[in-house]
Amino acid sequence: MSDENNPQSSGDKLNIELNEEIADGEYSNLAIISHSNSEFVFDFIKVMPGMPKAKVKSRILMTPQHAKRLMKALQDNLTKFESQFGGIEDAGSPSFPMNFGGPQGEA
Numbered sequence: 001m002s003d004e005n006n007p008q009s010s011g012d013k014l015n016i017e018l019n020e021e022i023a024d025g026e027y028s029n030l031a032i033i034s035h036s037n038s039e040f041v042f043d044f045i046k047v048m049p050g051m052p053k054a055k056v057k058s059r060i061l062m063t064p065q066h067a068k069r070l071m072k073a074l075q076d077n078l079t080k081f082e083s084q085f086g087g088i089e090d091a092g093s094p095s096f097p098m099n100f101g102g103p104q105g106e107a
Contacts, residue, residue: 026057040067 028044035041039061047054062070082088 028057030054035064035067039063 026044027046030045030047032043032045033040034043040063042060042062043056044058044060045054046057078088
C-alpha cells in the first residue's frame with residue numbers, strides 16, 4: 001500500500017468513535033458472502049438451535065480492494081492468535097439446519 005493512501009504515514013490521525021450500542025456487538029455464527037463486479041456483501045447471521053428461521057444481524061458492503069485488505073488483516077490476526085493460543089480446528093462446513101448437539105426443544 002502506498003504512503004499516500006495510508007493516513008498514519010503522513011502524520012494524520014484518524015479518530016474513530018464507537019458508541020455503546022455498536023460496542024456491544026452482534027453475535028454471528030454464520031456469514032454469507034456474495035459479490036458483484038464492484039462490491040462484496042457480507043451478511044452476518046445468528047442461527048439458533050431448533051429455530052427454523054435465522055435473521056441477518058448485520059450487512060457490510062465494501063469494495064473488492066477493501067475486501068482483500070480485510071482478508072489479509074483477518075489472516076494476519078488468525079496467525080497471531082494461533083501462535084499465542086494454538087491451532088484452530090476446522091470443523092468443516094456446517095449442515096443445515098445447524099444442529100448444536102443438544103435436545104430439540106418442544107412446546
